[in-house]
Amino acid sequence: MKIANLMNEQFHDKDKAREYLENMRWSNGVICPHCGSTEAYKLEAKPNSKRPVRNGVYKCKTCRKQFTVTVGTIFEDSHIPLNKWLMAIYLLCSSKKGMSAHQLHRSLGITYKSAWFMAHRIRYAMTQSPVIDKLQGIVEADETYIGGKHRGKRGRGSENKTPVFALVERNGRVRSFKTERVTAKNLGGKIREHVDKQATIMTDEFLAYKNLGKEYEHHTVNHGSGEYVNGNAHTNTVEGFFSILKRGINGVYHHVSEQHLERYLAEFGFRYDNRKVEDAVRASIALSQIEGKRLTYKVPC
């Protein structure tokens, strides 16, 4: 199912939002999140009963527990109305450089703290599952530095900055990582973990990549001598990813603490991997990843 645009009712009415989510998660019938049973019924107030029943509550016939569609998702235990959650997901999926918690706070009419918390949970949903296939074909590898006060890449100027290493399939997917130090051991380890042995790797001539040729077909481009494209050997794709990442982190998020950097990498990676589909489809893909990703962050004061 697609989210067509922000005018749709699920973004403006919390009951419609819940129905929308029920149709999405339970397209083949209601499933109890506690025991997996498909024998559940909707609780309705008894005629003449004075006890109100909350909308959207189901009861499992097998384990007798009650639940709603948000149990087991990033929305669980949140006081933010569900339609605002759906709208935040849409906004984060459709804004190329992301959207700050300040902007979400103003656009959705929720507190800054709630907006911050919400955005982090959504980034969490955007995180790739740990079991993913390896990158194939031509894979470009490069590192960059995020944060800090000074411009500069390796060596001078990179103090206070956090190295980010990225692997990008040409015309395909990205994996990016916060890295402690850009050593052959660290970068090589990520490459072995994420890149198929049959792939061809493109890098610049940084020493940390020197031994890759022993395990992979490896081509380099010599940036030091002003060479940017050497036949098919270039790293323009991964540099393109870094450029979107930096415009977003510098322009929208201003400051990203090292502690949360991986969440932002997940967000930019998610949009990059799904860049060829329209906003509505990208948002529904994010929405399909809300399960099993409950996050119990404390909102920082």
Ligand SMILES: [Zn+2]
């Ligand atoms: Zn059950």
